[in-house]
Amino acid sequence: MASIKPSVPKGTRDFSPAEMVKRNYIFDTIKSVFRKYGYQQIETPTMENSSTLMGKYGEEGDKLIFKVLNSGDYLAKVDEQKLIERNSNSVAVAISEKALRYDLTVPFARYVVQHQNEITFPFKRFQVQPVWRADRPQRGRYREFYQCDADVVGSDSLLNEAEFIMIYDEALTKLGLKDFSIKINNRKILSGIAQAIDKSDNIIDLTVAIDKLDKIGLDGVIKELLEKGFTDADIDKLKPVILLEGNNTEKLASLREALAQSEIGLKGCDEIETVFGYIERCPLQTAKLELDITLARGLNYYTGAIFEVKTNEVNMGSIGGGGRYDDLTGMFGLKGLTGAGISFGADRIYDVLEELNLFPAGSNQTTQVLICNFDKEGELYSLPLLQRLRRNNINTELYPAGAKIKKQMEYANNKNIPYVVVVGGDEMQTGLLTFKDMASGVQEKLTADEIVAKLNRD
Amino acid sequence: MASIKPSVPKGTRDFSPAEMVKRNYIFDTIKSVFRKYGYQQIETPTMENSSTLMGKYGEEGDKLIFKVLNSGDYLAKVDEQKLIERNSNSVAVAISEKALRYDLTVPFARYVVQHQNEITFPFKRFQVQPVWRADRPQRGRYREFYQCDADVVGSDSLLNEAEFIMIYDEALTKLGLKDFSIKINNRKILSGIAQAIDKSDNIIDLTVAIDKLDKIGLDGVIKELLEKGFTDADIDKLKPVILLEGNNTEKLASLREALAQSEIGLKGCDEIETVFGYIERCPLQTAKLELDITLARGLNYYTGAIFEVKTNEVNMGSIGGGGRYDDLTGMFGLKGLTGAGISFGADRIYDVLEELNLFPAGSNQTTQVLICNFDKEGELYSLPLLQRLRRNNINTELYPAGAKIKKQMEYANNKNIPYVVVVGGDEMQTGLLTFKDMASGVQEKLTADEIVAKLNRD
Numbered sequence: 001m002a003s004i005k006p007s008v009p010k011g012t013r014d015f016s017p018a019e020m021v022k023r024n025y026i027f028d029t030i031k032s033v034f035r036k037y038g039y040q041q042i043e044t045p046t047m048e049n050s051s052t053l054m055g056k057y058g059e060e061g062d063k064l065i066f067k068v069l070n071s072g073d074y075l076a077k078v079d080e081q082k083l084i085e086r087n088s089n090s091v092a093v094a095i096s097e098k099a100l101r102y103d104l105t106v107p108f109a110r111y112v113v114q115h116q117n118e119i120t121f122p123f124k125r126f127q128v129q130p131v132w133r134a135d136r137p138q139r140g141r142y143r144e145f146y147q148c149d150a151d152v153v154g155s156d157s158l159l160n161e162a163e164f165i166m167i168y169d170e171a172l173t174k175l176g177l178k179d180f181s182i183k184i185n186n187r188k189i190l191s192g193i194a195q196a197i198d199k200s201d202n203i204i205d206l207t208v209a210i211d212k213l214d215k216i217g218l219d220g221v222i223k224e225l226l227e228k229g230f231t232d233a234d235i236d237k238l239k240p241v242i243l244l245e246g247n248n249t250e251k252l253a254s255l256r257e258a259l260a261q262s263e264i265g266l267k268g269c270d271e272i273e274t275v276f277g278y279i280e281r282c283p284l285q286t287a288k289l290e291l292d293i294t295l296a297r298g299l300n301y302y303t304g305a306i307f308e309v310k311t312n313e314v315n316m317g318s319i320g321g322g323g324r325y326d327d328l329t330g331m332f333g334l335k336g337l338t339g340a341g342i343s344f345g346a347d348r349i350y351d352v353l354e355e356l357n358l359f360p361a362g363s364n365q366t367t368q369v370l371i372c373n374f375d376k377e378g379e380l381y382s383l384p385l386l387q388r389l390r391r392n393n394i395n396t397e398l399y400p401a402g403a404k405i406k407k408q409m410e411y412a413n414n415k416n417i418p419y420v421v422v423v424g425g426d427e428m429q430t431g432l433l434t435f436k437d438m439a440s441g442v443q444e445k446l447t448a449d450e451i452v453a454k455l456n457r458d
Numbered sequence: 459m460a461s462i463k464p465s466v467p468k469g470t471r472d473f474s475p476a477e478m479v480k481r482n483y484i485f486d487t488i489k490s491v492f493r494k495y496g497y498q499q500i501e502t503p504t505m506e507n508s509s510t511l512m513g514k515y516g517e518e519g520d521k522l523i524f525k526v527l528n529s530g531d532y533l534a535k536v537d538e539q540k541l542i543e544r545n546s547n548s549v550a551v552a553i554s555e556k557a558l559r560y561d562l563t564v565p566f567a568r569y570v571v572q573h574q575n576e577i578t579f580p581f582k583r584f585q586v587q588p589v590w591r592a593d594r595p596q597r598g599r600y601r602e603f604y605q606c607d608a609d610v611v612g613s614d615s616l617l618n619e620a621e622f623i624m625i626y627d628e629a630l631t632k633l634g635l636k637d638f639s640i641k642i643n644n645r646k647i648l649s650g651i652a653q654a655i656d657k658s659d660n661i662i663d664l665t666v667a668i669d670k671l672d673k674i675g676l677d678g679v680i681k682e683l684l685e686k687g688f689t690d691a692d693i694d695k696l697k698p699v700i701l702l703e704g705n706n707t708e709k710l711a712s713l714r715e716a717l718a719q720s721e722i723g724l725k726g727c728d729e730i731e732t733v734f735g736y737i738e739r740c741p742l743q744t745a746k747l748e749l750d751i752t753l754a755r756g757l758n759y760y761t762g763a764i765f766e767v768k769t770n771e772v773n774m775g776s777i778g779g780g781g782r783y784d785d786l787t788g789m790f791g792l793k794g795l796t797g798a799g800i801s802f803g804a805d806r807i808y809d810v811l812e813e814l815n816l817f818p819a820g821s822n823q824t825t826q827v828l829i830c831n832f833d834k835e836g837e838l839y840s841l842p843l844l845q846r847l848r849r850n851n852i853n854t855e856l857y858p859a860g861a862k863i864k865k866q867m868e869y870a871n872n873k874n875i876p877y878v879v880v881v882g883g884d885e886m887q888t889g890l891l892t893f894k895d896m897a898s899g900v901q902e903k904l905t906a907d908e909i910v911a912k913l914n915r916d
Contacts, residue, residue, distance in 0.1 A: 006510055006568040006790045008503050009556050014569055016576065017498030017583065024499070036848050038825045038855035040475030040873070041482070045466050045602050046504060046558075046588060047524075052464055066505075067527040069554055071592035075544040083541045086533040096527055098467050100504075110464040111472055118474065120872035122858055125475065130504060134529035144503050157858035159837070170848075281841040332464045367496045379617070383739035390494050390628075397496035400580055400615035414578035415498070 011135070011143030018416075021365045022350060023146075026175065027128055030148055030344050033171040034126040037163055039150045042125050044107040047098040054099070056106045056331060064134045067096035100132040104149045105328070105341070112153055113332040121154030121337075140347065151341030153328055158271055161305045161324065162278030164342045168309050168320055169287040175349065176358035179312040180319075181288045185295035186272055187302050187323070189255065192265015193241055193293070196258060197234045206230070207296035210242055214294070218243065241293065248276060248291045255293070271304060288312075301325055307342060314352050319345045362418065366395065368455060370412045371421045373399035378423045385421070385433075385448045394455045412438060421451060469593070469601030476874075479823045480808060481604075484633065485586055488606055488802050491629040492584040495621055497608045500583050502565040505556040512557070514564045514789060522591045525554035558590040562607045563786070563799070570611055571790040579612030579795075598805065609799030611786055616729055619763045619782065620736030622800045626767050626778055627745040633807065634816035637770040638777075639746045643753035644730050645760050645781075647713065650723015651699055651751070654716060655692045664688070665754035668700055672752070676701065699751065706734060706749045713751070729762060746770075759783055765800060772810050777803045820876065824853065826913060828870045829879045831857035836881045843879070843891075843906045852913045870896060879909060 008014060015023060031041070047068055054062055075083075078094045101107055104127045112119065128148045137143055150167065152160050161184075168182050194203040205228040209221050216224070221242065222235055230238075241258050244251045252269055259265030272291060279289060287309075295306050297318075304324030311319055322342030329337045353359050369389060371382045382398050389396040397417070399408050405422070412420050422434035432445040435454070446454065466472060473481060489499070505526055512520055533541075536552045559565055562585045570577065586606045595601055608625065610618045619642075626640050652661040663686040667679050674682070679700065680693055688696075699716050702709045710727055717723030730749060737747060745767075753764050755776075762782030769777055780800030787795045811817050827847060829840045840856050847854040855875070857866050863880070870878050880892035890903040893912070904912065 006572050007507065008568075008572075009505050009507055012503035012505060014503065014573065015501040016573070017500055020499040020501060035823055035825075036851070036853045038853065038873075040824070041478040042475055043473040043478060045470035045472065046590070047467050047470060047602065049465065049467055063529070066529070066556075068558070069525040069527055069550060071521070071524070073544075073546045075541075075546045075549060078544070080542075083533075083544075084538075086531075086536070086541075088531045088533045091533060092527060100526070110466075114464050114466075115472065115474070120869055124855075132504070144505065152858075155858045159856065159858045166845075277838075278841065281838060282845040365493055366498070367493075380735075380739060383736065387624075387740040393494070395494045395496065397582075398617065400610070400613045400617045411578055415496075 009143070011137030011141075013142065013144070021363050022353070022359050023346070024365060025359065025363065026346055026349055026353070027146075027148065029174050030171050030346075031126065031128060033167055033174065034150050036170070037124075037150075037167055039124045039126040039152075042108075042111060042127055043129060044101065044104075044111055044127070046101055046130075048101060048107055048110065050093070050097055050099045052110050053102055053106060057102060061102065065102050066100040066132045066134055067092055068098040068100065070095055070097055101129070102133060103131050104129060104147045105151070106331075108149070108151060109329045110332055112337065113329050113334045116334060122152050122157075122160075123154055124150070124152045126150040140351075142347070146346050148344040148346050149341055150343075151328075151339055153337050153339040156338045158274045158305075159278060160340050161271075161275045162282070164307060164322060164340065165275070165279060165287070165289060166282060166284065167342065168307075169284040171344070172309070172311075172319075172349075173286040175353060176356070177311055177313065177352070178286065179288075180286065181290050181310050181312060183290050183292040183295050183308045183310070184272065184275065185291070185293055185306040186268035186304055187306060188264050188268030188271065188304065189259070189293055190268075190296060192259040192262035192268055193238070195262040195265060196241075197230075197237050199230065199234060202228065202230070204300075206238075210294045211296040213242060244291075244293060248289065251291045251293075252276075268304075275305065297321055297323075305340065311352050314355050316348055316352055317345075319348045319352060321345075364395070367397050367415055367417045368394050369396045369419045369421060369451075370408065370415075370417045371396065371398045372405060372408045372423060373402050374405070374424060375402045378402075378428065381428050382421075382423050385423075385451070388448070388452055389455065392452055392456055394452075419455070467601070469595030469599075471600065471602070479821050480811070480817050481804070482823060483817060483821065484804055484807055484811070485604075485606065487632050488629050488804075489584065489586060491625055491632065492608050494628070495582075495608075495625055497582045497584040497610075500566075500569060500585055501587060502559065502562075502569055502585070504559055504588075506559060506565055506568065508551070508555055508557045510568050511560055511564060515560060519560065522593055523560050524558040524590045524592055525550055526556040526558065528553055528555055559587070560591060561589050562587060562605045563609070564789075566607070566609060567787045568790055570795070571787050571792045574792060580610050580615075580618075581612055582608070582610045584608040598809075600805070604804050606802040606804050607799055608801075609786075609797055611795050611797040614796045616732045616763075617736060618798050619729075619733045620740070622765060622780060622798065623733070623737060623745070623747060624740060624742065625800065626765075627742040629802070630767070630769075630777075630807075631744040633811060634814070635769055635771065635810070636744065637746075638744065639748050639768050639770060641748050641750040641753050641766045641768070642730065642733065643749070643751055643764040644726035645762055645764060646722045646726030646729065647717070647751055648726075648754060650717040650720035650726055651696070653720040653723060654699075655688075655695050657688065657692065660686065660688070662758075664696075668752045669754040671700060702749075702751060706747065709749045709751075710734075733763065755779055755781075763798065769810055772813050774806055774810055775803075777806045777810060779803075822853070825855050825873055825875045826852050827854045827877045827879060827909075828866065828873075828875045829854065829856045830863060830866045830881060831860050832863075832882060833860045836860075836886065839886050840879075840881050843881075843909070846906070846910055847913065850910055850914055852910075877913070 074095045082090050130144050130146050132144050190207050194200045194206050209224040256269050302323035303326045306323040308318045309320035324340035326338050328339040373379050386398045420436045427433045435446045436443045532553045540548050588602050588604050590602050648665050652658045667682040714727050760781035761784045764781040766776045767778035782798035784796050786797040831837050844856045878894045885891045893904045894901045
């Protein structure tokens with residue numbers, strides 16, 4: 001070979017036909033559920049103005065944003081001193097006005113502000129598009145990956161929170177998961193807990209420590225809290241809250257007791273109780289709904305409900321998460337719009353379905369029938385059948401040229417085509433075609449009519 | 459407002475929910491036809507290594523490729539002299555290893571070479587993804603736009619060409635077009651014409667001139683040919699070929715006569731005739747198939763069949779095109795793989811459907827029913843109906859909080875929701891809910907059962 005073997009940039013992936021069928025299955029399922037709940041799709045451009053993205057994800061985030069070089073003679077107007085100093089950051093500002101989408105949330109906020117006069121609020125939007133991060137690639141972490149988000153802005157109703165729970169339940173049930181948990185918490189409860197021990201200023205330290213309960217156990221959490229300046233008295237008060245036991249109703253009752261002096265804490269309990277009330281009227285199909293006050297993900301961001309979804313069938317991180325945030329659009333100057341949203345972790349869901357063997361065997365996205373082709377005569381004979389099957393919406397191929405049957409069977413096998421029709425001399429004479437079920441290996445002689453009828457039934 | 463109004467980079471677009479429904483309709487229709495013909499979807503990364511893309515689209519093309527800045531301290535190792543000289547091109551090579559996909563063809567070629575050992579040939583793939591070009595934006599020309607391609611590699615059978623014609627016919631018929639033409643030509647015929655007047659070396663000049671027949675008429679074409687050094691005698695021989703008349707069979711007969719001395723020209727006629735033969739056995743639904751020897755698009759690229767699709771209902775450029783090319787993968791060192799492919803112009807098809815009012819009124823992608831919400835009592839009463847409708851796969855929303863009916867009706871109107879259910883005090887007492895058809899304005903009193911039954915029928 002003359003040239004070097006071509007490759008893709010590190011952290012990016014090609015998706016093969018087989019992978020695309022599976023990925024489409026996941027995305028189509030989730031999208032159909034989003035739509036069922038009244039969420040509408042939008043798409044935003046891959047490139048945003050750098051000014052839209054920079055400064056929205058913290059200093060670390062800024063570094064991970066891929067910047068796009070200006071076109072033309074982009075160096076012409078750059079300050080010479082900056083070039084000589086090789087100041088990569090300040091030169092980047094001068095030579096790249098555009099950057100790749102880092103998540104779907106900031107572009108959505110930009111969208112809402114830009115189109116506020118065309119939007120009917122509450123605005124329920126979903127978005128399934130790739131994002132790019134210049135992270136160090138590692139197992140399960142890519143530089144290009146799809147996000148799959150649904151958000152509502154302009155409604156503070158807790159019905160939205162309840163519906164997010166139903167969306168998770170319905171989508172993951174449809175995907176075949178049989179045992180998963182939707183954990184719910186509320187930022188106001190976390191505030192209440194901090195308030196109850198008079199440590200409101202240390203809420204971050206508190207929640208960061210509690211969040212690790214699963215990993216480091218109670219002793220680890222206590223050790224960390226002591227290191228952060230919490231007292232033994234604080235910890236005595238915290239223990240029953242951290243170790244909250246019982247079902248959701250019992251947990252809520254204990255919490256109300258512990259947070260009796262905290263207005264905001266009780267407000268958080270009220271909100272959770274309202275959400276549980278909605279769910280009682282619309283029972284979930286599969287999900288276990290669990291109040292989990294150790295859940296804190298993205299605390300600085302969320303202001304009300306916090307969600308996280310985990311499968312109990314496979315050892316895997318969270319496969320979804322979200323919550324309520326105030327002031328999504330404030331960064332673009334539109335104040336007072338509250339929002340709430342969730343996200344599905346598509347790559348992880350893919351791995352879960354793969355591990356549990358939950359991808360459906362057949363798919364309407366693949367070829368159903370291959371008609372074999374041995375010579376010109378058979379080819380011409382087969383064309384009307386080919387067209388008839390397609391008119392009946394059966395994905396059908398005629399092998400494009402005469403070839404040995406072994407090669408054509410391999411083609412069918414490699415493409416996972418379930419049925420093969422053989423049209424040889426005998427078949428053309430009698431009109432009885434050989435119809436082979438590739439899975440069972442069973443062959444029958446059928447007329448064209450019978451083949452059409454049989455496949456239409458499938 | 460505190461900040462400047464946010465915007466998207468020039469030449470890029472947001473797609474609103476209403477636009478997404480229409481775009482999905484187009485893409486889903488085309489994809490379903492690709493699949494019906496055995497084409498399989500792949501996706502390639504947004505970013506390719508610059509070395510994969512540069513040099514593949516000519517010098518002008520290279521300039522239009524968006525380059526992505528390397529992450530980290532990208533200036534550290536750049537040659538000082540280059541920086542001081544402000545040599546934008548050579549510095550770009552040093553500071554950007556990655557670039558945005560410019561079309562789907564080169565990444566596909568890269569894919570085929572990279573994955574050649576996993577691929578079963580003939581490999582029929584389709585791909586629907588955005589591409590980016592730093593073109594000057596203008597009406598109908600964007601810097602980010604979707605391409606929609608199907609290609610087969612590893613088969614020189616003309617059945618593929620015939621199936622591309624059927625794909626165009628089926629997809630555009632499904633989209634509701636009632637009068638469109640699929641023009642077909644063959645590079646070999648163009649070669650034959652040049653050979654017939656002994657001007658094989660001037661084939662580019664010849665075809666560029668002939669290609670303009672539509673726009674500048676015969677006199678214009680002759681003028682251009684004379685300017686390019688063709689003789690009056692050449693033109694006398696060319697005229698009957700350029701002005702070829704009659705149906706396809708008659709045109710082919712005349713061509714065979716004119717090209718009787720050109721082996722390659724006759725080969726081109728044979729190929730077209732074979733394709734027509736396939737189509738005769740699988741009659742087209744709507745398309746007019748026209749042999750058009752003035753068709754030359756991308757001549758340097760195509761080696762056999764050349765296609766172009768035009769609607770006759772709206773004045774619009776081509777809405778599709780393609781052809782056969784040899785040696786797609788040669789640029790990446792894999793020789794001898796022949797290919798053929800077509801492309802749909804999704805943005806133009808969108809404009810055509812819009813102008814002809816061909817987008818379907820309803821869509822399973824939008825909400826079917828809005829249940830109004832006036833107060834807590836009605837809200838709780840409505841939840842079981844909400845869940846029931848959704849379980850029946852009817853996209854349903856409950857307005858998330860109590861609000862005035864006017865506001866909720868506006869919400870339904872703006873989201874194009876066809877049905878509204880009103881649950882007020884009377885309704886709860888009698889169990890007869892007010893069901894309003896938003897299009898006709900007709901209201902009926904129906905039980906929840908009747909509403910479910912009615913919507914299931916739709």
